Amino acid sequence: MSPEKAQAYWKENISMILKLLVVWFIVSFGCGILFINELNAIEISGVKLGFWFAQQGAIYVFVVLIFVYVKVMTGIDEKYGVHE
Structure with missing residues (x-):
């Protein structure tokens, strides 16, 4: 992979x-602490x-974010040709 492509990745x-x-x-911080009275x-x-x-x-949001990370990272890996 070229340095420019690696940097973009x-x-x-x-x-x-x-x-x-x-x-x-x-x-976690906003909804759980800062905006708790309003919520x-x-x-x-x-x-x-x-x-x-x-x-x-x-x-729950953290677990969903893990799945979002995997999905998006798979797309980025395929885009730059570094997928498994």
Whole structure:
């Protein structure tokens, strides 16, 4: 792989990782800590939404982000010809 292509590959990889980290931060820290009072005004099946995000929602989002990472990274690998 040429140095320019390798640099583009890593730039796209790091960009995607940073986007996923921002989503994870917003869900875990934002919804679980910063916006908990606003979210607690909403109840689903008797459970306050802020509490749910702090206890379970952030974990579910993290697991979904793992699958998103695998899917997107597979596409990036195929685009640059470094897939298995």
